[in-house]
Amino acid sequence: MAWVETLINGALLGGLYGLLGIGLALVFGVMRVVNIAHGEFMVLSAFFSVFLVGMFPSIHPLLLLIPVVATSFVVGWLYQMLIVNRVARQPDPLAPLLLTFGISIILRNLMVELFGADVRSVQLGELSRASLELLGLNIGIMPLLTLLLAVLLFLTLQWILKRTTFGRVIRATADRRDIVRLFGIKPDRVYNYVMGLSLALGAIGGVLLAVRSSFTPFSGAERLLIAFEVVVLGGIGSFWGALVGGIALGMAQLAGLKFDPNAGLLYAHLLFFIMLLIRPAGIVSNRT
Known part of the structure; x- marks a missing residue:
């Protein structure tokens, strides 16, 4: 039963890892741009x-996720409009x-200057310590809520891209940005929305990961590495593949910790x- 509990908790952690990667997958799928600063923004x-x-101690931290996500969307919009569109x-x-790599370095040093290098x-x-017992297994409530939120966000994103006019515009721009101009669509403006949505999704994953573990201004590289592995492992261009890749990484990490408590992310890597050697195209190789 201990191994079953470990794998279940790994799958729950994988839902969080999927959230870290979905924003990166969205930007690459639409713009063919790898945003190296994605981890620093998280x-x-x-x-x-x-x-x-600290400013509003009477409000539950999960409710404060709303202004964080909204602010991240605006930051992503401005980041794309003022900086990335110039080279995209x-x-x-x-x-x-190279541009996004430079932005990541600037953000990292800026956070050190503003917040210091202390662990936060x-x-x-x-809520972070609460758990429920199901068939003799102890499952954390917060990790379970995180996985449910991840599935909900993936379903919502899939519905937006497949069923709405805005989603069809995004997919058309991703396929032929030169053709959509003939219909009065401005690709740069579409990219603004996509980057804003990417950083908003990344903010959700970044904050929820900060609930589970500590972070410093130098944690962006680790977050980016996880997001990159999730995208590649699941299959580049597949959003559901990112969720599957995240779950696979989460299960590998906790199973590795079962063998070696000092392993950290070694077994996930x-x-x-x-x-990557066996199936370079990823678990889900087709675009969805």
Whole structure:
């Protein structure tokens, strides 16, 4: 039963990892741009949530997630409009890669200057420690809620992209940005929405990960690595693949910790490396 409980908790952790990767997958799927600063933006959202919790201690931290997500959307919109759009249209893929890498360094040092290098976390009180017993298994309530939220967000994103006019515009822009101009659609404006949505989704994952573990201004690289592995492991271009990849990484991490308490993310990285050799296209190789 102990191993079953470990795998279940790993799957719950994987839902959170899926949230870390979905924003990165969205930007790459639409713009073919790898946003290296994605991890720093997630950490910045976590710092913002800590600031809001200190400012409004009477409000539950989960409710403060709403202004954090809204602010992240606006930041993403401005980030794309003022910075990334200047290089996103260039045929050289290194231009946006180097630009976003530079932005990540600036954000990391800016957070050190503003918040210091102390370890922080978002406290939820009793909710973070609460659990329920099901068939002899102890399952954390907060990880379960996180997985349910991840599935809900994936379903919502899938519905938006498949069933709404805005989603069809995004998919058309991703396929042929030159053709959509003939219909009066401005690709740069679509990209603004996509980056805003990406950072909003990343903010949810970043704050929820800050609830589960501590973070510093230097945690962005670790978050980005997890997000990148989730996207590649699940299958580039597949949103549901990102969720499956996240669950696989979460289960590998907790199973590894069962063998070696000092392993950390080692076994999750090993799973990524092995799957990259066996199935480079990812678990879900087709675009959805």
